[in-house]
Amino acid sequence: MLEISVLRDDKNRVKEGLLKKNVRESDIESVEVIISLDDERKQTQTSLDNILSELNVLSAQIGDLFKTGKQEEANVLKARVNDLKESSKTLETRLKDIKDELEEKIISLPNIPHSSVPVGFGAEDNEVFKLNETDMPKLPENALPHWELAEKYNLISFKAGVTLTGAGFPLYIHHGARLQRALINFFLDEAANAGYMEYMPPILVNKETARATGQLPDKEGQMYHCEKDDLYLIPTAEVPLTNIYRDTILQKEVFPIKLTGYTPCFRREAGSYGSDVKGLNRLHQFDKIEIVQIQHPDFSYETLMDMVAHVESLLNKLKLPYRILRLCGGDMSFGSALTFDFETFSAAQGKWLEVSSVSNFETFQSNRMKLRFKDQDGKMRLAHTLNGSALALPRIVATLLENNQTNEGILIPEVLQKYTGFDIIRS
RNA sequence: GGUGGGGUGGGUGAGUGGCUUAAACCAACAGUUUGCUAAACUGUCGUACUGGAAACGGUACCGGGGGUUCGAAUCCCCCCUCCACCGCCA
Numbered sequence: 001m002l003e004i005s006v007l008r009d010d011k012n013r014v015k016e017g018l019l020k021k022n023v024r025e026s027d028i029e030s031v032e033v034i035i036s037l038d039d040e041r042k043q044t045q046t047s048l049d050n051i052l053s054e055l056n057v058l059s060a061q062i063g064d065l066f067k068t069g070k071q072e073e074a075n076v077l078k079a080r081v082n083d084l085k086e087s088s089k090t091l092e093t094r095l096k097d098i099k100d101e102l103e104e105k106i107i108s109l110p111n112i113p114h115s116s117v118p119v120g121f122g123a124e125d126n127e128v129f130k131l132n133e134t135d136m137p138k139l140p141e142n143a144l145p146h147w148e149l150a151e152k153y154n155l156i157s158f159k160a161g162v163t164l165t166g167a168g169f170p171l172y173i174h175h176g177a178r179l180q181r182a183l184i185n186f187f188l189d190e191a192a193n194a195g196y197m198e199y200m201p202p203i204l205v206n207k208e209t210a211r212a213t214g215q216l217p218d219k220e221g222q223m224y225h226c227e228k229d230d231l232y233l234i235p236t237a238e239v240p241l242t243n244i245y246r247d248t249i250l251q252k253e254v255f256p257i258k259l260t261g262y263t264p265c266f267r268r269e270a271g272s273y274g275s276d277v278k279g280l281n282r283l284h285q286f287d288k289i290e291i292v293q294i295q296h297p298d299f300s301y302e303t304l305m306d307m308v309a310h311v312e313s314l315l316n317k318l319k320l321p322y323r324i325l326r327l328c329g330g331d332m333s334f335g336s337a338l339t340f341d342f343e344t345f346s347a348a349q350g351k352w353l354e355v356s357s358v359s360n361f362e363t364f365q366s367n368r369m370k371l372r373f374k375d376q377d378g379k380m381r382l383a384h385t386l387n388g389s390a391l392a393l394p395r396i397v398a399t400l401l402e403n404n405q406t407n408e409g410i411l412i413p414e415v416l417q418k419y420t421g422f423d424i425i426r427s
Numbered sequence: 428g429g430u431g432g433g434g435u436g437g438g439u440g441a442g443u444g445g446c447u448u449a450a451a452c453c454a455a456c457a458g459u460u461u462g463c464u465a466a467a468c469u470g471u472c473g474u475a476c477u478g479g480a481a482a483c484g485g486u487a488c489c490g491g492g493g494g495u496u497c498g499a500a501u502c503c504c505c506c507c508u509c510c511a512c513c514g515c516c517a
Contacts, residue, residue: 042477045477045486046486049478052485052486052487055497055498059445062445062497064445082497085497249437249474251437380475
């Protein structure tokens with residue numbers, strides 16, 4: 001959620017930013033509406049406060065009159081009080097309406113992109129920030145896509161997943177299951193070594209939690225919702241991890257706060273059925289290790305690059321070819337100010353697959369969740385929040401299977417061998 | 428799920444309708460003093476909105492929401508949550 005003070009003080013930069021995010025012209029004009037609504041809010045608040053103030057004075061007087069036995073004088077004042085209460089109720093209702101409308105308007109505005117974000121509408125406009133093809137494989141002639149490898153080596157059954165649940169819920173088997181566990185442990189260990197504190201959060205969250213990180217109301221339809229208890233299955237560990245610090249005033253020099261956690265992630269992926277859903281390419285349930293940092297605003301962009309470097313080191317250790325994209329305004333998520341996507345090259349499919357997304361949200365999330373700190377002057381300020389996948393498993397598995405296939409079997413990267421307990425998967 | 432008891436500032440904890448402007452203590456911060464650590468003393472010490480150049484004011488907030496009353500931390504209703512016991516259970 002954008003800060004109203006920023007809208008007021010930096011109106012043109014906000015409008016340009018919204019334009020870069022391809023917000024509709026009519027919605028950009030809501031900046032003006034928000035400012036005038038806020039003026040009205042202030043005015044109404046002041047009128048209400050004045051009435052309440054007078055009510056407080058009168059009540060005290062009535063109390064005194066009662067004590068000195070002057071019933072009649074007290075009754076005169078009571079009449080006046082009743083009038084004032086009428087007006088205050090009207091103003092209260094009015095104020096609530098204004099606040100609701102203001103909230104609705106401002107919460108529907110996305111974050112303003114960082115100045116380095118390229119202009120563009122979709123994936124084709126993203127900037128290739130870095131390309132690393134040193135680990136590009138030479139595949140055998142009869143190379144198979146991962147869904148065929150999964151079947152051939154009995155690693156994953158998509159069919160059984162359909163039986164148990166439905167499409168997009170694969171069943172991992174034997175070495176396939178073991179590989180999942182190995183990757184989870186590897187990623188968590190790497191994060192711990194990089195100074196992230198490990199958490200194991202709940203994977204069902206309430207409305208307020210989902211709202212604070214920006215999933216609600218923007219992505220309502222993309223989350224699984226348990227209606228009976230009004231809880232949401234998390235689409236990413238970012239949601240519970242960041243919310244650990246909801247409604248917090250941080251003390252002194254605690255920055256940066258570094259958190260990590262493994263969770264399954266659940267996404268309805270409504271409306272995304274199409275070409276890219278084969279095998280592990282797009283799932284309703286998948287496993288992911290998330291890294292989150294909470295940082296002082298002055299250092300959040302250094303932190304973003306630090307997180308990018310961490311993700312890069314994982315891909316290097318796994319010896320996967322990858323590229324890093326700086327997302328354009330149109331392809332960025334709602335709350336992000338700057339996002340780097342990581343893609344690995346899945347050689348048998350001949351496709352780049354997104355395996356991580358690392359973003360700086362600046363104050364967009366912290367404003368919603370009131371995550372603050374006191375700066376040098378004792379002034380209350382919003383902290384910056386950042387997060388990234390490190391990493392999401394399915395497409396890593398897809399790439400590993402495809403890129404490491406040989407005529408003898410599928411080779412396990414050296415760094416994973418102590419976690420899997422085997423160095424090759426044979427049929 | 429049932430019954431009972433709780434939820435007050437960073438912490439402990441007083442407060443059962445107006446003397447509360449939420450006491451007191453601890454912690455924290457600043458200053459004074461003493462040969463160091465420390466102690467003592469003095470002062471500061473919540474959040475949000477709002478008026479003001481500032482000084483300094485106004486309003487709201489005692490788990491959340493609603494109600495009674497001229498007036499609510501205090502009384503009533505609903506919800507959340509913690510503790511104890513019972514029931515069920517991995």
